[in-house]
Every structure is written in C-alpha cells, then in structure tokens.
Amino acid sequence: MKSRNWVRFFLSTLIVGGVATSIVGFILRWSEYEKLFLSFNIVEIVAVLFWLIGVGFIFSIISQMGFFAYLTVHRFGLGIFRSVSLWNSVQILLIIFVLFDLVYFRYQFFAQTGDSIVPYILVAVVILLFSAVIAYFKQKQTNKDAFVPALFFMVVVSVIEWMPALRVNDRDWLYLMLFPILICNAYQLLILPKMTNDSPKAKKS
Template identity: 30%
Template structure:
C-alpha cells in the first residue's frame, strides 16, 4: 500500500462514516424526538454535528482497522496459519458473549434484551460482510473477516456500551459497522490483490 492509496481509503472511510452517522442520527431523532428544534438553523446545525461526529467515529474505526492489520501481521509471524484462524474464531465468540451479557451480569443493569440485539446484529452483519469478502477474494477470508467485524467492532464499541443508553449505542454502532465493513471489503482492491 502506498500513501496515495491509503489517503483514498482514509477519505472514503471518512465519507462513509459521516453518511452513516447522519442517517443514524436523523432516524433516531425522528424515531424518539429527543431533541426539540426551534427552526431551520437548528436542523442545519444538527446535521453539521452529525457529520462531524461521523468523521470522528470513522477515524476511530480506522485506528481499529490498522491495529487489526498490525495484530494480524504479527500473529501470522508467530502462529501457524490454522492456529491463528482458530484463535480468531475463539476471540470472536468470546467478544460476542461479552457484548451480549456485558451490562447484564458485570454492570448489574437490566439491559439484557438490548445487549442481545446488539450482539446478534453485529453477528449478522459480520456474516454478511464475510460472505461478500470471501466471494470477492477467497474462502479463507471468512474467519479473519468475522473476527474483525465482531471482536474489533466490539472493542471499539465498549465505550458506547458503558454509556448505558440504547440510542447512544445505536448512534455509535451504526457508523462503526459501516466504516469497518467498508474498510474490510475494499482492502483487497486497495492492495490490488487478485482473486485466488
């Protein structure tokens, strides 16, 4: 990867995160109506805030993506390929179990249903993204994509889970998932990898 390709990935991921944040923010606003707008200027200001928030979340997502790339590169050098795949699978399952029961058992809060919905949503999106990634590249992409879309997304989401508000969790999760999915799906094109 050269600097030009990385900058293209960077800017497109920023755009994806901003669009996802605007869509999530507008849908949450119309669904719950938590903010009372006084005029058109308030609507415009709200959209600007959503756009900026999307930029921030996309940068956070990119940090997680490059952390995963470094982890993957290091682990491939340390473990045999099959062992690293099993480790990723186990870590993905553990991350899903943690998010599904995080606030209910550790935090002593009654949010088990919302945590299950978040965990199942992440898993479903991970499976869909892994399917398209494997179809675009090769079948060995399944486990790394599942790991990235579950474990890394959940690590990035932990701060949002600690807030303890369902709307805040959704507001953080949607741009994160969109950015992570975009980055993992486009990576082989950025690197000019040929289909195996």
C-alpha cells in the same frame, strides 16, 4: 498502498462515517427532528447535520485506527501460530468469548431488576449476522481463508471500538456509534483490495 490511495481510502472512509452517522442520528431522534423539518427550520437542521457529521468523522477515525491495528495483529498472529488454521481457531474462540462477554457483562452491569436478557442477546446476534454477511462477501472477493479473519475484525474489533458508548450505556449513543462503526469497518474491509491492486494484471483479474 500508495500514498495517493491511502489518502483516498482515509477520506472516503471519513465520508462514509459522516453520512452513516447523520442518517442513523436523524432516525434515532426523528421524533425531535421532525418538528425542525415541518417548520422548515433550516438553520437548526444544518446545525444538527454538521454536528452529526463531525461525530461521524470521529467514529470513522476510531474505525480506521482499529482497522490498521488489526492488520498488524493479524500479521503477528500468523507469525506466532505459523498456521492459518490454528490462527483461525484462535480467532473463532476470541469471537465467542467477546460475544459472550458483550451479553453477560452488559446484562450484569446495566440490567434493572426484572429486565429480560433478550435485548442484550439480540444486539450480539445483530452484530454477528451483519459481520457474517460482510465476511462472506470478503471471502467471495478474495479466498475462503479470508472469512474467519474478516468475521473476527467485524465482531471483535468493532466491539472494542464501541467501548466508549458501551461504558456510557445510553441507548441513543449505543446505536449512534454502533451502526456507523460497523458500516465503516465493512467499507474498509471490502474496499481495501481495490485500493491496493494497482497493477494492470490485478485490475483485469
């Protein structure tokens, strides 16, 4: 990737993170922020917006660090296992392991007596379904071998990046971080080929 494209990649992902976090933040606490809009309290609205954008920038940077770390891990995985099918099998096992841990350990550590496990399962299902959709588009964009790596990145790396909020286990922070992370990761995954295909031949294909 050329330095110019890398800067575009970094800044565009930063903007995606800021916008996504702002939207999610206002939705999560609309009952509080609605009063600001109804009273036309522009100063407070702008202050909240800038705070959410700043938090979104942090989420975006975490997402980008995870993305480039995964690109390195993916190359190491292909080199170690020397077979795409074998490396994909390992990634599928890790996806299952991470999703199981996400449900089981969250429920064990944070569930109160009598709480249902269903909400914990639903979070994992949402992550998996969203990731599968993005992996499908990635496969259509490149080739069939891209599905499993894309799914692995969207599930495993996203959950790892989500760990700071998971430890706090505050509902608002959980969702405020999760959705921007997923959106930033999906954006990076799908936009990368457009940033790296600079040749006229690649542009025509």
